[in-house]
Amino acid sequence: MAATIIDGKALAAKCKARIKEEVEHLSKRPGLAVIIVGDNPASRIYVNHKKKDCAECGIYSEEYALPECARQEELLELIDLLNGREDIDGILVQLPLPAQFDEKAVLNAIDPGKDVDCFHPYNVGQLMIGEHTFLPCTPAGVMAMLDEYGIDPAGKHAVVVGRSNIVGKPQAMLLLQRHATVTICHSRTPNLAEITRQADILVAAVGKTGLITADMVNEGAAVIDVAMNRNEEGKLCGDVDFEAVKEKASFITPVPGGVGPMTRVMLLENTLTAAKVHGK
Ligand SMILES: Nc1nc2c(c(=O)[nH]1)N[C@@H](CN(C=O)c1ccc(C(=O)N[C@@H](CCC(=O)O)C(=O)O)cc1)CN2
Numbered sequence: 001m002a003a004t005i006i007d008g009k010a011l012a013a014k015c016k017a018r019i020k021e022e023v024e025h026l027s028k029r030p031g032l033a034v035i036i037v038g039d040n041p042a043s044r045i046y047v048n049h050k051k052k053d054c055a056e057c058g059i060y061s062e063e064y065a066l067p068e069c070a071r072q073e074e075l076l077e078l079i080d081l082l083n084g085r086e087d088i089d090g091i092l093v094q095l096p097l098p099a100q101f102d103e104k105a106v107l108n109a110i111d112p113g114k115d116v117d118c119f120h121p122y123n124v125g126q127l128m129i130g131e132h133t134f135l136p137c138t139p140a141g142v143m144a145m146l147d148e149y150g151i152d153p154a155g156k157h158a159v160v161v162g163r164s165n166i167v168g169k170p171q172a173m174l175l176l177q178r179h180a181t182v183t184i185c186h187s188r189t190p191n192l193a194e195i196t197r198q199a200d201i202l203v204a205a206v207g208k209t210g211l212i213t214a215d216m217v218n219e220g221a222a223v224i225d226v227a228m229n230r231n232e233e234g235k236l237c238g239d240v241d242f243e244a245v246k247e248k249a250s251f252i253t254p255v256p257g258g259v260g261p262m263t264r265v266m267l268l269e270n271t272l273t274a275a276k277v278h279g280k
Pocket of ligand 1: 045046049092093094095096117137228236255256257259261262263264
């Protein structure tokens with residue numbers, strides 16, 4: 001039987017309605033500062049989406065667009081200014097940054113209490129020990145999707161393909177916190193298919209179109225595609241061969257319309273959390 005398609009768009013709409021209601025009950029509006037550097041067209045689209053999401057939910061947002069040639073000091077000064085503003089609860093720097101930037105130093109400059117992406121080492125550490133305030137947006141979005149569709153990770157074998165700091169590693173941690181047995185695979189994993197075939201929950205987060213084929217998937221697995229690639233025709237697609245794998249999986253996320261919209265919702269969720277922590 002063909003898999004149930006996990007509808008990230010519909011779930012995101014439901015979450016946004018709840019966030020909007022919570023925002024209405026705060027004493028002051030939450031505020032989010034969005035920083036974009038350069039003219040990466042994909043980043044421009046994502047930043048526009050984020051601003052629109054904020055407006056939909058009653059969250060105040062302001063954008064800072066720095067030119068491609070901006071200097072590190074300029075960006076650090078801006079972050080410092082935003083760190084000190086009471087009306088701003090969350091700060092995000094859209095990634096990737098142009099090559100002249102030291103990404104680590106930039107992310108470390110954000111006040112951990114305003115780090116709504118959960119990229120600061122303090123928050124990453126908090127996540128590791130289960131003491132987190134914020135959750136990393138994409139992995140948290142995946143967990144919300146599993147919950148919505150009744151896929152309990154407890155006692156399951158979850159295989160995460162990809163080991164990035166933004167997705168693979170925190171995803172593994174969140175699944176572990178929910179009592180899954182977790183395997184992380186990466187580019188130097190021999191016999192990848194042998195391991196992915198053992199997965200009850202398979203999360204693909206590599207960025208390689210067509211990496212996960214039907215023969216690599218266990219019958220009845222829940223398959224979550226985090227990647228956002230462009231194929232030869234320029235069409236948005238993930239790592240998973242969706243058409244073939246949906247015939248074998250029990251649940252599957254599409255790209256687009258899967259994890260992406262939920263990543264954006266988790267940013268709103270973290271901004272709301274920050275506002276509450278800031279006494280709003
Ligand atoms: N500071 C950050 N930078 C980046 C992050 C991040 O979480 N924080 N993640 C990605 C990009 N990203 C969010 O910024 C992101 C990408 C895509 C989507 C999304 O909703 N995708 C839609 C399709 C959108 C389209 O039409 O292109 C979908 O999948 O349906 C959300 C968030 C890198 N940078």
